[in-house]
Amino acid sequence: xxxxxxxxxxxxxxxxxxxxxxxxxxxxxxxxxxxxxxxxxxxxxxxxxxxxxxxxxxxxxxxxxxxxxxxxxxxxxxxxxxxxxxxxxxxxxxxxxxxxxxxxxxxxxxxxxxxxxxxxxxxxxxxxxxxxxxxxxxxxxxxxxxxxxxxxxxxxxxxxxxxxxxxxxxxxxxxxxxxxxxxxxxxxxxxxxxxxxxxxxxxxxxxxxxxxxxxxxxxxxxxxxxxxxxxxxxxxxxxxxxxxxxxxxxxxxxxxxxxxxxxxxxxxxxxxxxxxxxxxxxxxxxxxxxxxxxxxxxxxxxxxxxxxxxxxxxxxxxxxxxxxxxxxxxxxxxxxxxxxxxxxxxxxxxx
Ligand code: NAP
Numbered sequence: 239x240x241x242x243x244x245x246x247x248x249x250x251x252x253x254x255x256x257x258x259x260x261x262x263x264x265x266x267x268x269x270x271x272x273x274x275x276x277x278x279x280x281x282x283x284x285x286x287x288x289x290x291x292x293x294x295x296x297x298x299x300x301x302x303x304x305x306x307x308x309x310x311x312x313x314x315x316x317x318x319x320x321x322x323x324x325x326x327x328x329x330x331x332x333x334x335x336x337x338x339x340x341x342x343x344x345x346x347x348x349x350x351x352x353x354x355x356x357x358x359x360x361x362x363x364x365x366x367x368x369x370x371x372x373x374x375x376x377x378x379x380x381x382x383x384x385x386x387x388x389x390x391x392x393x394x395x396x397x398x399x400x401x402x403x404x405x406x407x408x409x410x411x412x413x414x415x416x417x418x419x420x421x422x423x424x425x426x427x428x429x430x431x432x433x434x435x436x437x438x439x440x441x442x443x444x445x446x447x448x449x450x451x452x453x454x455x456x457x458x459x460x461x462x463x464x465x466x467x468x469x470x471x472x473x474x475x476x477x478x479x480x481x482x483x484x485x486x487x488x489x490x491x492x493x494x495x496x497x498x499x500x501x502x503x504x505x506x507x508x509x510x511x512x513x514x515x516x517x518x519x520x521x522x523x524x525x526x527x528x529x530x531x532x533x534x535x536x537x538x539x540x541x542x543x544x545x546x547x548x549x550x551x552x553x554x555x556x557x558x559x560x561x562x563x564x565x566x567x568x569x570x571x572x573x574x575x576x577x578x579x580x581x582x583x584x585x586x587x588x589x
Contacts, residue, residue, distance in 0.1 A: 389414025
């Protein structure tokens with residue numbers, strides 16, 4: 239009898255060394271059963287890989303190695319953004335991974351980037367996309383998202399990503415027009431610079447406003463989602479529209495060094511399920527995401543954790559386990575990311 243943790247490790251080694259399936263084959267089978275998911279499975283709504291590597295707050299000097307390691311392990315999805323200010327190094331990682339043969343073609347990797355608030359103006363969209371492609375050293379990417387539903391004023395000739403007013407609040411632009419920005423995003427698809435476009439941090443009403451005018455529909459909405467913020471209603475809405483939900487901050491671990499802050503990894507429910515399945519707390523949470531049909535983009539610059547976060551396809555949470563995790567969101571609802579980007583420094587989300 240092989241002990242469960244050892245069995246899990248053996249499975250992970252097998253999974254990561256197994257020859258990769260052709261994307262079309264993976265997509266064909268992606269929706270069948272949770273147990274058949276793998277590191278290269280794709281979300282049936284957006285055709286985007288269900289597991290990606292997050293890169294927010296991934297320090298320069300570390301993020302390149304993280305990207306290379308992720309692609310070596312079989313990840314085929316990297317989540318980036320201009321405002322993370324590390325995109326050049328993400329690009330270096332992508333190119334190094336290809337040079338080392340971890341990916342055959344750059345097109346085999348799903349790369350998401352995001353249009354920052356200072357570029358939420360129709361005439362700024364194309365130059366911003368060009369800059370993102372320059373930073374990544376790529377002729378095109380798979381996905382560009384409008385990062386927030388809020389625009390900042392752009393001071394001509396200035397590259398400041400965080401303009402502030404006299405009171406030190408974010409310099410919001412009352413004339414920001416998401417629909418006009420969306421029309422320019424569609425032109426990026428027409429021009430072959432991005433394969434798909436989507437939204438991030440938009441609420442249901444704001445997504446609907448885009449759907450009402452869209453010639454090219456958003457394929458994905460990236461929002462905060464974890465056991466303390468399960469987003470069940472938003473997921474139902476998005477899936478009813480054929481849109482993927484991509485879960486950011488999936489581990490609810492924004493302040494890892496502050497034990498007083500909420501952290502799903504330390505929750506007793508998650509710890510109990512981790513013991514039950516012989517998996518780590520992160521693996522239980524990421525498996526929960528997979529079974530909720532979320533695309534998920536855990537960030538790590540720790541090479542062992544990048545492997546650990548992919549080791550979620552050899553076990554299944556029971557209905558009872560899923561109900562226990564659902565209970566966490568009911569008793570302890572937490573939103574971790576809610577910046578004051580609305581006019582007057584108001585938070586983006588009302589709750
Ligand atoms: P996260 O992925 O939930 O958590 C990242 C933190 O958890 C890091 O401190 C990481 O540490 C640690 N960690 C990772 N794997 C672990 C494991 N197996 N065990 C223990 N700790 C682990 O949070 P996030 O970075 O906020 O979100 C993920 C990604 O979503 C971001 O990187 C970004 O790409 C995207 N995002 C998008 C938005 C948006 O507005 N669209 C907002 C936030 C995030 P180490 O790195 O030190 O290993």
